[in-house]
Amino acid sequence: MSRRDPRRPDRGPLRRDVGLDLLRCKWRAEEVSHAVPNTAVSAGVVAKVFEENVEVLRAIMGEHGWPGHTLVGEEAAQFAWHIAYYCPDIDLQTEALRLLEGAVRAGTAAPEHHTRLAERVGDLSGRRKP
Incomplete structure (x- = not known):
């Protein structure tokens, strides 16, 4: 589902360059995960790419704050x-959760992203009870 900012109809992302940086990260991660066999060495390569991302x-x-869809595009x-x-x-x-919360309030990020990240942070920090 595409989320459009009604204040910016059909104008595309504000910072295509920042979006492109993120997409390059995605493409590199996909390339590495598909190109290397599943070994301890490949796991290290994938982990290094993820650290770079x-x-x-x-x-x-x-x-820029949270890179929401208005700033960088949906993908x-x-x-x-x-x-x-x-x-x-x-x-x-x-920090991402804090920024994402503001972006959701501003209508520039997906509410489900905030919900799922909040659950994850709660799980990892022990604040969320099963």
Whole structure:
């Protein structure tokens, strides 16, 4: 489902360059996960690419806040959420959750992304009860 900001009809993302950075991360992750056989070495390569993707997201969040669909486009926003969700750094996840909450309130991010990340952060930090 496409979410359009009614204040910006049919204009595309505000920062295509930032969206492209996220999409490059996605493409690289897909390339690595499909190109290397499932071994301990390949797991290390995949982990390194994921670490690089986390650093890209960290930089984007520091400069732009949450990269929601209005800022970067639907596909890039979805991958930003994917990085935050699977990131092993609870501090980054907590910051992403804070920024994502504001973006949802502003209508620039998917509410389900906030809900699922909040559940994940709660699970990982022990604050959510089963």
